[in-house]
Amino acid sequence: MNKKLVLVVDDSAFMRKMISDIIHSSAYLEVIATARNGNDALKKVMELKPDVITLDVEMPLMDGISTLKEVMKMAPTPVVMVSSLTKSGADKTIEAMSYGAVDFIAKPSGSISLNIKDIESEIVQKVEHASRANYKLSINTSPSIKKKDYKPISSNRPIIAIGSSTGGPRALQQVITKLPIGFQSPVVIVQHMPKGFTKSLAERLDKLSNVTVKEVEDGDLIENGKVYIAPGGNQFRVKEINSQLYAEVKQEQPVNGHQPSVDVLFESVAHVQNCHPLAVMLTGMGSDGSKGMLHLKKRHPRTIAISQSKETCVVYGMPQAAEKTSLVDYVEDIDNVSDVLVQKIQKKR
Structure with missing residues (x-):
């Protein structure tokens, strides 16, 4: 079985290591590389052509939203956002969904979550599903709309x-x-x-x-x-x-x-x-x-x-x-x- 190749992007070395170890536990996935920020991620996306990316929302130099937009322009790839449980993190995660991210993972206790292993099964499941997702549809900006006629219902409730x-x-x-x-x-x-x-x-x-x-x-x-x-x-x-x-x-x-x-x-x-x-x-x-x-x-x-x-x-x-x-x-x-x-x-x- 050919494993799906994953790029892990996070500005924390600890989080990169923990998320990579969790993903390696899947027989279906393999971490091909990690990246410490958006600029680093974009270089590796073009060089390595991963099948799926985990992308931290909050990063210096180039944040997750900006990185996601560039990925979708340069080399559209299924992306799972990794977010903190803060209001800002939630707002940016929902924004990321509109730009083509397939799914998201909420870090259980902040940007550096020492207890990230608590959601190991969720991470593996979501990354596996993202690698198979019909992700290109979520970035289609000019769909063809088929006009049809539908009979109105008679009920007023x-x-x-x-x-x-x-x-x-x-x-x-x-x-x-x-x-x-x-x-x-x-x-x-x-x-x-x-x-x-x-x-x-x-x-x-x-x-x-x-x-x-x-x-x-x-x-x-x-x-x-x-x-x-x-x-x-x-x-x-x-x-x-x-x-x-x-x-x-x-x-x-x-x-x-x-x-x-x-x-x-x-x-x-x-x-x-x-x-x-x-x-x-x-x-x-x-x-x-x-x-x-x-x-x-x-x-x-x-x-x-x-x-x-x-x-x-x-x-x-x-x-x-x-x-x-x-x-x-x-x-x-x-x-x-x-x-x-x-x-x-x-x-x-």
């Missing part, structure tokens, strides 16, 4: 529920930023991310969008024209009280290994009375959300299920699992997903 994971921040940006002012449905989202990063994602999408986007809080009223993103480390459910919809946000046990979990969100929407759900499954690893889609279709047979096409997914796992239920109504390129939602929700004149 739609609710859109979206699940996403690896590659999701970029995909969500492509969907949410195209929703119009006055959009006549609430949008509830689970994006697999740790605490802190979901707030940065919500704030970034809010700045870029016509609709209001926020990290949801327990007790929030769920209203049309607003987008609610589950906070990392908590389960997010939609609850109906006196015909109004509210958010329930609680720290519980992970479901399918995830907190928040798409299945938990979808199943909660299934228990809302007299609504017309639209369930959207975007790029991500695993199968979270497919069971929830089954619940939605069982309780609300008119549920419209949409999955992102394999050709436009960074990782096809979650959409593929949804499609295997045979309940998906539309398989769409990411650039068409917002068109489906807008046309389905628009009112007849």
Whole structure:
């Protein structure tokens, strides 16, 4: 088996050594070189042509964002960002996702994390998956959009529920930023991310969008024209009280290994009375959300299920699992997903 070659970039010699040792534990990966800053990294990218790069967000001389942009211009390569758990680190990591990074790893205790071994399995898994990812799609700036006509739903109480994971921040940006002012449905989202990063994602999408986007809080009223993103480390459910919809946000046990979990969100929407759900499954690893889609279709047979096409997914796992239920109504390129939602929700004149 030909191993995938990895370039490890970090300004700390200790972190370079620890991350390299962790990656070497994988039978699938081999660290071909390390780099101490962005300039050093760019030289080695051009010289060694690695299959995947781990890239520290905070570095002197040339930071991770600047390095990522140059890599994507010079030699597009799957990149996993390595970030601190600070607000600044989270903001820059979410920005990196929009520039083509496949995924990210959060250092457990600051820029020099002595306990980095605590997340050894996460590092190996994410780097392995990144090396196989359809990463070039995340840097495509001029997609071809296929215009189609979709019949609007007749219900006046739609609710859109979206699940996403690896590659999701970029995909969500492509969907949410195209929703119009006055959009006549609430949008509830689970994006697999740790605490802190979901707030940065919500704030970034809010700045870029016509609709209001926020990290949801327990007790929030769920209203049309607003987008609610589950906070990392908590389960997010939609609850109906006196015909109004509210958010329930609680720290519980992970479901399918995830907190928040798409299945938990979808199943909660299934228990809302007299609504017309639209369930959207975007790029991500695993199968979270497919069971929830089954619940939605069982309780609300008119549920419209949409999955992102394999050709436009960074990782096809979650959409593929949804499609295997045979309940998906539309398989769409990411650039068409917002068109489906807008046309389905628009009112007849």
